[in-house]
Amino acid sequence: MASPSNGRDPLEMVRGLPAGSEVEIRTSDGRSYRGTFLPSHELSGPRIVRLKLPSGYNIGVRVGPGDAIAILSRNGNGSGPGAAPPARSEPPQGSDGRPWVALLTTGGTIASRVDYRTGGVRPAKDEAEILSFYPNLEREGPVRVIPVLDRLSEEIAPADWTTIADRVAKTFTEGARGVVVAHGTDTLAYTAAALSFALRDLPGPVVLVGAQRSPDRPSSDGASNLQAATHVARTADLGEVVVLMHEGLSDTSFALHRGTRVRKMHSSRRDAFRTRNGPPLGRLKDQQLTLSADARPSAPGPLRLDPRLDPEASLLWFHPGLGPARAEQYVGGLRGVILAGTGLGHVSSLHLPWIRTAVARGVFVGMTTQCLEGSVDPFVYATGRELLRAGVTYLGDMLPETAYVKLLFGLGRYASASELRGFMLTDVAGEIAYRHPLEPPR
């Protein structure tokens, strides 16, 4: 163990120190902090030393000349996260044959840092920076970091879903045990639904994960989420696309949400993600994974990839005062639209004429509920029956966002209206559990 800095500026102790070294900071007012040293990027501000605490949280400690820093163990092998990562043409399978996990990065908070000039958060640029955020990433086994995209998730477009799906499939082909996709949380659920429809017969888990706070902030949830996601990707017998995020206030409890059933339900809480219309697909609590009985196990056969989609569709939320001309214009030129109607799936009857015209032109019009839970049902109210007669397809308990994503894939695969309708009403990836009968109940 290196000795504390006696007399010299304590910051000299960490100059050039490899990331991943264990450090203790003792301040002159009696506090002490032990954790893993994180390299400071240029904008961290002067005299701030960043540590990852054993809890997974990062802190920044301002170190004055009267404080002391002790190096508890030096990460001296040169392969620490502060060093440039080795070039990897081969999958990083350890000599002990341990399975490897791929970490696909797409940008987003989980791979972002605070820009101290503006106070905003910007995506990290490369693998080295990502590894510097998460020095313990390979604790359980090898992780191959594969940058795929570099953008905040509000910028993710349907074409990006194809790119990510392609890369996930390629990674499994190369022998990954499981794949973690680090993604901004804003549109994480849309991408999770997209991967659910693009990838079938998965040989291992595809775990989407994000962070609600950036990794260089004290309260970041990125490290613990990523650790948990990597653990699940490495160990679970699961052939599904899931979202993994903190489940509640506990630092060691995570929920796994089915990719077609999940929605971001809070703008800032770290347990913002919730499964709709049922319990989560699984839980990881104190490293123990529990999966629900209907979780799909890893598939033995080859993975099927079908990322074809047609983005010529949209999602329209009804509200009182929405004029039919405005709605018709919004749908103009598209091959399909998902309506987020009220209650059991209603819009004002003023909209019936344009819906009839659109359906007659071959436009797919699907109905979901803006309540976000429960099912639509066209047989309870006269309005529902009229919409059904106008040609609207009622999509059971499918989330509006999932229905929109599914429609894009349906349009990419099917030219005929009846095939498309059959696809939309068939459960492909757990997205639709309840479907109204095609005829009214007697």
Place this chain on the structure above:
Amino acid sequence: MASPSNGRDPLEMVRGLPAGSEVEIRTSDGRSYRGTFLPSHELSGPRIVRLKLPSGYNIGVRVGPGDAIAILSRNGNGSGPGAAPPARSEPPQGSDGRPWVALLTTGGTIASRVDYRTGGVRPAKDEAEILSFYPNLEREGPVRVIPVLDRLSEEIAPADWTTIADRVAKTFTEGARGVVVAHGTDTLAYTAAALSFALRDLPGPVVLVGAQRSPDRPSSDGASNLQAATHVARTADLGEVVVLMHEGLSDTSFALHRGTRVRKMHSSRRDAFRTRNGPPLGRLKDQQLTLSADARPSAPGPLRLDPRLDPEASLLWFHPGLGPARAEQYVGGLRGVILAGTGLGHVSSLHLPWIRTAVARGVFVGMTTQCLEGSVDPFVYATGRELLRAGVTYLGDMLPETAYVKLLFGLGRYASASELRGFMLTDVAGEIAYRHPLEPPR
């Protein structure tokens, strides 16, 4: 007590029986049902006798020739709910001076019946039919039923909010202690927000109430909701617009939601309504009302009515793949738009150009979160800062639907952009608790 029907067709026992009479049906297979007799309308189907059970639920019992019906007590005063209600030119204040409550009906499930030809639900047509659904409505004191509209709530338009607000104000002027508004649940929350902005300094509660199942169905929640709403309107020291609905599985527990904070979060559950971003404003449990400390008491001064609104605005939910041209077209010709962005209030930066143009033209562009909980904040990510610079107004923790309704009233009252912006960022009716600072935090 009348004796059971021996030998004769048991249905003869209830022919012409006044609604509100107490009846027991015993079927030949040993079951028995006791409850309040409800008159059958012509479409109930042959041999169906409808009873309201002590639990408040309605049932329809098929009575065969071998079954028996006993009349336990006959509602013989001719003023029962099956009879035509007395003409009321004066408020129905009892001789004991008990306060009276107004029940404004607007249509919706709570005032609807099943059309047995189609299986659908259609609005009731008049006061007599509504009273026939709810024979115990005046148990605690006089109730004056005032039909205002007759439509399912997906047909309610902003102009109807003005009509309802006018009628609520008039009813208070006439001396009502409180006002209950029976409304379809689909857009109940939008109307609740509208009344919250149109009516200020309320001398008593305005309680919006609905039913998730029609009153002639066995599982109807209309009777118990209406009874609870009437109780609150009659007794509470509350000068707010609230939504009252079942809180959970208990038959005797109801939640009161602030009109600007409530959302229908399930398509069919009777506890579908939930307060967002906090606990409910109050609870009615076993007839005991508890209100939160920030509930506004009844105002002493005169009620202020300002129902002016301009419907030239819309609500647009962002999703990946939403093209800027489509969004721009959607907003074309409007004076304002509320965006339901992702996370902390983001849309793809592809939308910046049309937003800048719209704001320059004087269009109000407000930002809310499609997460539906938590606040928007433009200072965390670069995207938020750019949207803020483009002229977007960040609306804190206001619900998207509430922000849209508020914008219509704002446009009706203010011509200048700065006055409108001030109104949107000022808490008027509990709709905005958190508002980001106007400058970035240091």
